Amino acid sequence: MKNFRPSLCLLFLCSLNISVNAAVIGISNGTFDGQIPSNTGVAFAIDGWFEENTDSNNYSEWLHRSDTDMGVNASTVLGFSNQNGYVYSHIGTYTADEIVTISGDILQRAQLGSINNGFNLQLLSGAFPSAADGTALAVTLLATHVFGRADLETLGIGAASGSTAYSVPFSVSLNSGTTGTDGSALWLRITRPAAGGEVFLDNLVAVSAPEPSVAFLGGGGLLALILYRRRQRE
Numbered sequence: 090m091k092n093f094r095p096s097l098c099l100l101f102l103c104s105l106n107i108s109v110n111a112a113v114i115g116i117s118n119g120t121f122d123g124q125i126p127s128n129t130g131v132a133f134a135i136d137g138w139f140e141e142n143t144d145s146n147n148y149s150e151w152l153h154r155s156d157t158d159m160g161v162n163a164s165t166v167l168g169f170s171n172q173n174g175y176v177y178s179h180i181g182t183y184t185a186d187e188i189v190t191i192s193g194d195i196l197q198r199a200q201l202g203s204i205n206n207g208f209n210l211q212l213l214s215g216a217f218p219s220a221a222d223g224t225a226l227a228v229t230l231l232a233t234h235v236f237g238r239a240d241l242e243t244l245g246i247g248a249a250s251g252s253t254a255y256s257v258p259f260s261v262s263l264n265s266g267t268t269g270t271d272g273s274a275l276w277l278r279i280t281r282p283a284a285g286g287e288v289f290l291d292n293l294v295a296v297s298a299p300e301p302s303v304a305f306l307g308g309g310g311l312l313a314l315i316l317y318r319r320r321q322r323e
C-alpha cells in the first residue's frame with residue numbers, strides 16, 4: 090500500500106501532462122514543399138489548408154515557387170497577394186488556457202517595390218464539418234496576433250526592398266482562453282488585415298505548452314511525490 094499512493098500520484102501527473110500537451114497535433118503542411126507550382130504560378134488547392142476565396146480573378150492566397158528572389162533556393166512558400174483573404178487549417182482540439190506557439194519564416198520577394206500590410210495569426214475553435222475551399226470559417230475566434238506594417242519593418246522586412254531579398258524567423262504565443270468548448274476542433278487562420286503588397290510564409294509549426302498555472306501545479310505535485318518517497322525510505 091505504501092508504494093501504491095506514489096504510483097497513483099505519478100499516474101495522475103502523467104495523465105495531466107498528456108491531456109495538456111496532446112490538444113495541438115500541429116500543422117499538417119507547414120513547409121508547402123509537397124506541391125510545386127510554376128515559378129510564377131498560382132495554385133489554389135493547398136494541401137492541408139482551406140482557402141476562403143478560390144476566385145482566380147480575385148485571389149489572395151496562393152503558392153509561390155521561390156527560386157533565388159527570396160534568398161531561398163527551390164522552395165514552395167505560402168503567399169498572399171494584395172487582396173484581402175485567408176487560409177485556415179485544423180491543428181488539434183481545444184483546451185482552455187492553452188498556450189499555442191506558432192513559428193515559421195516571413196519572406197519577401199527581392200523585386201517587391203511596395204510596402205506590404207502584414208498578416209494576422211488567429212486561433213479559433215468549434216466544429217466545422219463544412220470546411221472546404223471557397224468556404225469561410227464560421228467558428229469562435231479565440232485569439233489574434235497582428236503582424237502590422239510597423240511590426241514587419243521592426244523585424245527587418247516589409248519596407249520597399251529594391252534588390253534585396255528578406256527572410257526572417259518569427260515566433261508568437263497565443264492563449265486559447267476560455268470561450269471555446271473543450272474537445273472541439275482547434276483551427277489556425279492566417280489572414281490579411283488590409284490589401285497592399287505581398288507577404289510570404291514558410292516552415293510553419295504549431296506546438297502547445299501548459300498554461301503557467303497548470304505547469305506549476307504539475308511541477309509542485311512532482312516535487313511532493315519526490316519528498317514523499319524520500320520520507321518512505323527514511
